[in-house]
Amino acid sequence: MKELKFLKIIILICISLSIIGGVVFSYQRLTSENFSLIDILDSKQISFLKMIPEIAGFNGERTYLLLFQNNLELRPSGGYLGNFGIIKVKNGNTTVFETHDTNIFDGFGKIQTESPKPIQDYLGINNWQMRDGNWSPDFKISAEQVEYFYHLQGGQENFDGVIAVNAGILPNLLKLTGPVYLQEFDKEFKSEDVLYQLEYEVEKAYVERNIEEGERKKIFKALINEILERAIQGNLSFKNELKNLALKELDEKNIILSLKDIDTQKTISKFKWDGKVDQLYKNDYLMIVEANLASKKSNAFIEREVEYAVNLNEEKPRVNLKIKYAHQNKEKDWFNDDYRFYLRIYTPIGSWLENSNGMSSEIEFTNELNKTVFGSWVEVPAGQEKIIEFEYTLPTSFNQEEYKILVQKQSGIDSFPFKLILEKDKEYIMEEIIVKDWEGAISLEK
Numbered sequence: 011m012k013e014l015k016f017l018k019i020i021i022l023i024c025i026s027l028s029i030i031g032g033v034v035f036s037y038q039r040l041t042s043e044n045f046s047l048i049d050i051l052d053s054k055q056i057s058f059l060k061m062i063p064e065i066a067g068f069n070g071e072r073t074y075l076l077l078f079q080n081n082l083e084l085r086p087s088g089g090y091l092g093n094f095g096i097i098k099v100k101n102g103n104t105t106v107f108e109t110h111d112t113n114i115f116d117g118f119g120k121i122q123t124e125s126p127k128p129i130q131d132y133l134g135i136n137n138w139q140m141r142d143g144n145w146s147p148d149f150k151i152s153a154e155q156v157e158y159f160y161h162l163q164g165g166q167e168n169f170d171g172v173i174a175v176n177a178g179i180l181p182n183l184l185k186l187t188g189p190v191y192l193q194e195f196d197k198e199f200k201s202e203d204v205l206y207q208l209e210y211e212v213e214k215a216y217v218e219r220n221i222e223e224g225e226r227k228k229i230f231k232a233l234i235n236e237i238l239e240r241a242i243q244g245n246l247s248f249k250n251e252l253k254n255l256a257l258k259e260l261d262e263k264n265i266i267l268s269l270k271d272i273d274t275q276k277t278i279s280k281f282k283w284d285g286k287v288d289q290l291y292k293n294d295y296l297m298i299v300e301a302n303l304a305s306k307k308s309n310a311f312i313e314r315e316v317e318y319a320v321n322l323n324e325e326k327p328r329v330n331l332k333i334k335y336a337h338q339n340k341e342k343d344w345f346n347d348d349y350r351f352y353l354r355i356y357t358p359i360g361s362w363l364e365n366s367n368g369m370s371s372e373i374e375f376t377n378e379l380n381k382t383v384f385g386s387w388v389e390v391p392a393g394q395e396k397i398i399e400f401e402y403t404l405p406t407s408f409n410q411e412e413y414k415i416l417v418q419k420q421s422g423i424d425s426f427p428f429k430l431i432l433e434k435d436k437e438y439i440m441e442e443i444i445v446k447d448w449e450g451a452i453s454l455e456k
Contacts, residue, residue: 061277061278064273064274065099065269065274067098067099067100067103068101071098071105072099073097073106073168073170074096074097074099074169074171074172075095075096075157075160075172075173076094076097076172076173076175077094077153077156077172077174077175078091078092078093078094078109078175078177079091079144079175079421079422080177080307081176081178081309081422082177082205082308082309083302083305084300084302084422085144085145085422086144086146086152086299086301086354086420087144087147087148087174087266087421087422088149088176088263088285088421088422089177089422091112091141091142091143091144091156092111092112092113092141093109093110093111093112093227093230094112094156094160095109095110096110109227109230109231111224111226112140112141115140116140116141116163118163118164119137119139119140119159119162119164120163121162121163122137123137123159124138125137125142126138126145128303128352128385128387129145129303131387132303132352132387138159139159139163140156143155143156143158144156145301147287147297147354147356147379147420147421148285148286149266149268149284149285149286150268150284150286153172153174154268156172157169157172169270170270170271171270171271172268172269173266173267173268174265175264175265176263176264176421177205177208178205178422179255179264179265180201180204180205180208181201181202182255183201183237183255184199184204184237186252186255187237187240189201190236190237190240192229192232192233192236194232195211195219195229195232197211197229205310206310206345208229208230208233209307209345210345211226211229212226212227212229212230213344214344216229260283261281261282262419262445263285263420263421263422263446263447264421265283266283266285266421267284268284268285282446282447285421287356287379288418288447289380289381291416293415294404294413294414294416295356295415295416295417296355296356296357296415296416296418297355297356297381297417297418297419297420298314298316298333298353298354298355299353299354299355300354301351301352301354302349303350303351303352304350305350305351306344306345307345307346308347308349309349309422310345311337311338311346311349312335312336312337312349312390313335313338313426314334314426315333315334315336315426315427315429316331316426316429317330317331317332317334317431318332318415318417318428318430318431319331319430319431319433320404320413320415320430320431321433322407322432322434323434325407326404326405326406327403327404327407328401328402329357329361329400329403329404330400331399331401331402333398333399334396334397334398335349335388335390335395335397335398336395337349337390337391337394339392340392340393341392341393342392346392347392348389348390349388349389349390349392350387350389351388352385352386352387352388353386353387353388354383354384354385355383355385355400356379356381356382356418357382357384357402358381358382359380359381359382360382360404360405361382361402361403361404361405362382362402362405363375363384363400363401363402364401365400365401366384366386366401367397367399368388368397368398368399369387369388370386370388370389371386371387373386374386384400410454411454412451412452413434413438413451413454414450414451414452415430415449415450416448417444417449417450419445419447419448424445425443425444425445426443426444427443428441428442428444428448429441430450432452435454435455436455438454440452
């Protein structure tokens, strides 16, 4: 069936993005029983269905670069880029699907590129390469940078798009599929510890299995293939659950898309599946961006709480931003360490820092993506807590009738509690669990 071909291709394009293709199969089954389209599909699903012919190569062969981002080692666009994949699709059929170890690929690079300063300062890496290419929190910029390094280091493919997938979707997938047993490795993966076990396999167990270092990540591909088979073979109810999961992961930036077909990308941007930093927002703004540099996989144990207090009674609005970091694991080993990271705070362009506390280096100031950015090195010892604080003024006053703020969540972070405290003649309080980009609004009493 054409619908099943769609399903397989979209799944292969990205472990879970593909699952949305299951809605095609579901729709075909349900309409045969006199269900109407509007009964089973919302606007996002309908829009994605319209994209499928372009994505699945019915308008000519399409080639995609897949970025498998390990958000246990957080990086600005989602996670450390330890693996990448290439997939080609044409007329509903997969013609090529392969995965590569990015570290091995980078070893073939001969041209030197100067690294961003924090990577030089805190990793001691002067040659910027593909594995560190996703340095921007704006995915389009990171995707272009990674693709540039792919070609700079000898890659021959020309891509129709770049798709990122965070490792954090694997536990959710295994909750639906159930445990996966790989006979070749005599290994079972369960949702509750799949990320730890997978890390152990590629960092430690391959030696015990007498697997060559260059082949140590083949268990990763075997796991993906088994999940794909289960997704394809699942019944209608199962596919619908997968489709809902994929939509959730897209909304929460665990799957991000940057395609070169203009019309398709417009649809992706409409639903904020493009990982874009909003450069046009005219009200208050906040984005907290972390880059784990030499902290192993400690992001598995990091929790955050954010308090944002803004005072509108002064000539220029004044912000007090507090971020509480809690490192939940005091043991240091091959997997966990002190959380050492480069922190960037994206604020409205023209903001002015008055004071800061809790950082381990001097604050660096830049303007990028139409934002003023405060950057610094931060260390949170294993098993301890730390509060980071920034006090700054905002560039302009706000609408006297309503205050608005856009909080954009960094890809790779699951969620965090956000408390907004607003002073304008009286105190207003709003609390939210940030799981995706969120806009808060408070009507001000006159």
